Amino acid sequence: MNVQTAQLLIETSAPSAAKCVTVRCIGPWVVQSIAAMEAQLDAVRQLSQTEFLLAAAEVSALDTTGAWLLHRTITALERSGSKVTLEGLRPEFSTLLTLVAGANLAQKLIAPPTLSLLNKIGRRAWVALQNLLAMLAFVGECAMVLARALAHPRSIRWRPVLHNLQAAGFDALPIVGLLSFLMGVVIAYQGADQLQRFGANIFIVDLVSLSMLRELSPLMTAIIVAGRSGSAYAAQIGTMKVTEEIDALRTIGIGPIELLVLPKMLALIIALPLLTLYADITGVLGGMIMASSKLGVSFDVFLDRIGNAVSLSSFLTGIGKAPVFAAIISFVGCFQGFQVGGSADSVGRQTTVSVVQSIFLVILADALFSVVFNWLTL
Amino acid sequence: MPEIPTTTPVIEIQHLKTRFGENIVHDDVSLQVQPGEIFALVGGSGCGKSTLLRAIILLLQPSSGSIRVFGREVLGLRDAEALSMRRRWGVMFERGALFSALTVQENVSMVLHEHTQLSSELIDEVAALKIALTGLPAVAASQYPSELSGGMRKRAALARALALDPELLFLDEPTAGLDPLSATGIDELILNLRDALGLTMMIITHDLDLLWRVADRVAVLGEGRIIEVGTMQELSTSAHPLIREYFHGARGRAAWEQAWKKK
Numbered sequence: 001m002n003v004q005t006a007q008l009l010i011e012t013s014a015p016s017a018a019k020c021v022t023v024r025c026i027g028p029w030v031v032q033s034i035a036a037m038e039a040q041l042d043a044v045r046q047l048s049q050t051e052f053l054l055a056a057a058e059v060s061a062l063d064t065t066g067a068w069l070l071h072r073t074i075t076a077l078e079r080s081g082s083k084v085t086l087e088g089l090r091p092e093f094s095t096l097l098t099l100v101a102g103a104n105l106a107q108k109l110i111a112p113p114t115l116s117l118l119n120k121i122g123r124r125a126w127v128a129l130q131n132l133l134a135m136l137a138f139v140g141e142c143a144m145v146l147a148r149a150l151a152h153p154r155s156i157r158w159r160p161v162l163h164n165l166q167a168a169g170f171d172a173l174p175i176v177g178l179l180s181f182l183m184g185v186v187i188a189y190q191g192a193d194q195l196q197r198f199g200a201n202i203f204i205v206d207l208v209s210l211s212m213l214r215e216l217s218p219l220m221t222a223i224i225v226a227g228r229s230g231s232a233y234a235a236q237i238g239t240m241k242v243t244e245e246i247d248a249l250r251t252i253g254i255g256p257i258e259l260l261v262l263p264k265m266l267a268l269i270i271a272l273p274l275l276t277l278y279a280d281i282t283g284v285l286g287g288m289i290m291a292s293s294k295l296g297v298s299f300d301v302f303l304d305r306i307g308n309a310v311s312l313s314s315f316l317t318g319i320g321k322a323p324v325f326a327a328i329i330s331f332v333g334c335f336q337g338f339q340v341g342g343s344a345d346s347v348g349r350q351t352t353v354s355v356v357q358s359i360f361l362v363i364l365a366d367a368l369f370s371v372v373f374n375w376l377t378l
Numbered sequence: 379m380p381e382i383p384t385t386t387p388v389i390e391i392q393h394l395k396t397r398f399g400e401n402i403v404h405d406d407v408s409l410q411v412q413p414g415e416i417f418a419l420v421g422g423s424g425c426g427k428s429t430l431l432r433a434i435i436l437l438l439q440p441s442s443g444s445i446r447v448f449g450r451e452v453l454g455l456r457d458a459e460a461l462s463m464r465r466r467w468g469v470m471f472e473r474g475a476l477f478s479a480l481t482v483q484e485n486v487s488m489v490l491h492e493h494t495q496l497s498s499e500l501i502d503e504v505a506a507l508k509i510a511l512t513g514l515p516a517v518a519a520s521q522y523p524s525e526l527s528g529g530m531r532k533r534a535a536l537a538r539a540l541a542l543d544p545e546l547l548f549l550d551e552p553t554a555g556l557d558p559l560s561a562t563g564i565d566e567l568i569l570n571l572r573d574a575l576g577l578t579m580m581i582i583t584h585d586l587d588l589l590w591r592v593a594d595r596v597a598v599l600g601e602g603r604i605i606e607v608g609t610m611q612e613l614s615t616s617a618h619p620l621i622r623e624y625f626h627g628a629r630g631r632a633a634w635e636q637a638w639k640k641k
Contacts, residue, residue, distance in 0.1 A: 031504075031543045032465070035495035063543035064511065064575065065496075065504050072503065092576070099574050103510040342524030343478030 008040045020051040026058040029066030041073045050082050057088030067093070067100040131339075138335045142265070145257045160263035168229040168264075169271030173278060176224055180217050180279035184286025187211055192294045201295040205305040208287030213310055213318045217279035219366055222325035225272060226358040230333035233264055234354035237337025238347040246338075256338075265330040272326035273319050280318065313378050321369055325362050332358040386449045388413050388546055388578045389434060394443035396429055403429050404440070405602030411580055416572055418581045418589055420624065421599035427582045428472070430599065431548055434580075435469055436460055447546070465493055467546040468539030472554060474531045476523040482509060482534045483519040489541035508537040513567055529560030533567070540571075546578045547571075553585045565591045586625070598624065 007026040023044055027033070044052075054074070062070075070086075077084050089097065115123070149156050191207045237260055240246050249256045284306070291297040336354035340346045389411040396404040403426040411417040419427050432438040434445055436452060445452050452463060476485050486505040490496060496504070509519050512533040523531055532552060539547060552568065553561040565588055571577055583589065589596055590610050597607045600620050606613060614625050 031490075031494055031496075038497055038500055064507060064540075065543055068504055068507050069500070072500075096574060099511075100507060103507060343522065345479030 008037055008044075020053060021047055021049045022053045022055055024058060025054060025056045025070070028061035029059050029070065030061050030063045031065040034066055034069060037069065041069065044073065045076055045080070052077055052082055052084045054084065054086045055088055056086060056093075059089065059093060062093040062096055064096065064100055067096045071097060071101050134339070135335060138338065139331070141257055142261060142331065142334075145255065145262055146265075149258070149262055155258075156266070157259060157263055160259070161267050164264050164267030165271055167232075168225065168268055169275060172225060172228055172271075172275060175228070176221055176275050176279050177282045179224065180212070180220060180283040181286040183216055183220060184208055184212055184283035184288075185290050187216075188287040188290030189294065192290065196295065201297055202301070202305060204287070204291045204295055204297055205302055206309040208291070209284050209306050209310045210314060212283035212287065213280050214314050215318070215366070217283050218276045218318050218321045218325065219362070221272065221276045221279045222322070222329065222362045223359055225268070225275065225326075226329045226333075226362060227355055229268065230329045230358045231351050231355050233330060233333030234337040234340075234351045235347060236260075237334055238340035238350050241338065241340045242342060242344065242347060261330070261334040264334060265327065268326040268330045269323045272329075273322040276319055276322040280315075317369070317373055317378055321366065324365055324369075328361045328365060329358045332361060385413055387411055387446075388415075388448060389417075389580065390444075390446040390449075391430075391434070392444045392446075394430070394433065394440050394445065396426065396433060396438075396440040402602055404443075407443070407599070407603055409597050409604050409607065411578060413578050414572070414576060416568070416579045416581065416592055416594045418583055418593035418596045419599060420583060420589065420596060422620075422624070425599050426602070427599055428550060431550060431580070431582055435467065435548060436464065465542055466544055467548060468542065468544035469548045470532070470535045470539045470550060470552060472550040474523065474535040476531065476535055476538065478523050481520050481522055482514070482526070482537070485523070485534065485538050486541050489538060493542060505537075505541070508540050509534070511540065511571070512537045513563065527560075529556050529563065532556065532560075532564060536567070540575075543575070544577070546580070549579060549581045549583075551583055551585075552581060553583065553588050558587075561585065561587065564588075568592050 007024075009024040009026065021044075029037070054070075056070075059066075074084050074086065188204055188208050191204055195201055195203055195207070237246070237256075240260075246256050249259060288299055288302050291302055292299060333354045336350040336357070339353075340350045387410040389409070391410075392408050394404050394407040395402075407430065419430065421427050429438065433440045434447065434452070436455070440453070443453075447463060448466060450463070452460075455463065476482070477488070480488060483502070483505055486508050487501050490501045490504060491498075494501070506516075506519060510516070514530060514533050514537065518526060518530055518534065523534065526534060536549075536552075539549075549568070553564050556564065568579065568581075568588075569592055572579060581588070581593065593610065595607060596610055596613055598605045598613065598618075598621050605618055606616055606621060608616075613621055616622065616625075
């Protein structure tokens with residue numbers, strides 16, 4: 001392609017002296033080469049003369065963008081009261097110009113209306129209320145499906161339950177194990193310094209095992225699972241919604257909640273306590289290794305002490321929180337998946353919301369548990 | 379519109395071979411598309427029409443062979459060269475592939491913002507013009523793709539394909555999934571655009587009405603190669619069993635009779 005930029009030559013030395021301007025249009029007037037012309041044409045519009053002659057014989061190529069630029073200049077000049085003559089344009093280019101001019105007549109771009117602050121606040125509040133109601137409706141729907149399923153356990157789809165058990169539970173073992181091991185190491189490391197100062201080395205056992213079993217491993221496991229599986233639930237259901245698979249399920253007569261939500265919920269309620277137990281073990285192991293290397297508390301002494309340090313109720317309160325966290329994570333993930341609108345963008349947005357919301361709700365629930373357990377002196 | 383054969387073909391494919399593992403999609407495909415022509419590619423489902431299109435528009439690397447577009451070999455192009463080629467053609471995908479997070483107007487203007495130095499004001503006007511040229515109502519410009527009907531979505535996809543005023547347009551199933559009225563509208567739109575803008579087009583389609591009304595030449599793809607190329611008149615008298623089956627089924631006959639009545 002012969003690359004050459006479009007040009008514009010303004011010649012004021014026209015026959016009738018100061019009144020008429022000749023503007024020569026030269027070169028390819030196509031989208032790639034007319035960027036500079038825009039400013040020049042604006043300059044033409046600023047001229048004080050009232051008669052313009054557009055000599056277009058040297059235009060070597062014209063596309064719709066070029067034609068539009070020409071058309072908009074002519075109309076702008078005419079609107080300001082000037083007389084414009086276009087001459088020499090090749091016939092095929094004239095057809096294009098007519099087409100562009102014709103298309104323009106019927107259309108005018110509609111700008112979206114801008115909203116006042118009060119209006120925006122109102123809309124936001126309304127959307128928030130609708131979301132809350134939708135969430136409540138979803139809770140109700142899930143509860144009904146769950147009740148029906150528990151009444152007829154044979155109707156539960158166990159294959160997806162097993163599949164989810166593997167994906168959300170078994171496959172998460174390495175990351176959950178590693179992170180809680182490191183957490184145990186960190187706690188023992190931080191505690192070692194303080195305890196050594198008082199010569200209370202043996203209490204490292206209480207510190208590590210109580211904090212891991214009661215608080216840290218349930219919470220951390222839940223947060224990891226919310227990031228790993230909760231987001232996956234939202235993305236999977238959201239994508240199915242975009243591709244109308246959810247609607248297809250309904251028309252075939254399979255309840256989407258029954259097929260998609262219930263197995264996930266059941267699987268996670270089974271998997272999360274087991275993962276928490278596993279995190280307890282690896283976390284304490286991490287603390288044990290640190291205790292023996294930094295404080296001289298050997299494995300035997302550590303294991304001897306652990307029975308006195310941790311009561312059964314402490315262990316059970318830790319494990320007992322896990323099913324609640326599991327219900328929160330799976331519920332929020334699935335709910336946000338169903339909230340997805342028609343676009344790919346919305347899948348991403350709802351997935352983010354699902355992770356943020358489930359982590360928030362998990363920590364909130366944990367705080368509530370602490371208050372309640374304190375009250376019950378557990 | 380038959381052209382003088384001495385001009386450089388817009389697309390020239392020679393001995394193209396594509397295979398995915400054991401599966402040979404194209405064994406030996408050769409074809410030529412002349413400037414200003416509406417060239418249609420037909421064939422049964424799964425015969426590799428879309429794969430051929432993806433190879434031409436640089437989305438897929440074929441196993442061997444040569445594809446020349448605008449007289450330049452496109453296989454093995456470096457990124458910068460590929461970009462300059464891509465600016466010269468527009469593609470309308472089968473399902474529109476409009477960006478769902480953007481309005482129709484933004485879908486079109488995005489291309490212009492990316493590849494030109496025009497002012498935002500002019501870009502908005504040009505985008506509105508493209509949308510108008512494809513016959514969409516003005517309200518559609520501020521709507522999101524998910525709010526549009528199937529026919530409107532195809533038109534919006536076409537508006538985006540036209541954003542940079544391409545010389546060559548690829549249309550993948552432009553009328554698939556449309557009601558007959560909308561499909562006829564698209565037929566006319568394609569003809570109008572060719573006449574007004576002098577575009578060369580390559581269309582992949584199953585729509586026999588579209589083929590009769592719009593296509594200058596039609597290539598039938600099957601058995602990993604081009605079985606026959608010609609006008610619909612020529613193909614309808616072909617003796618090849620696959621082509622006879624394709625054009626003389628119940629639907630083919632109806633479209634053929636329709637086309638005769640018009641003439």
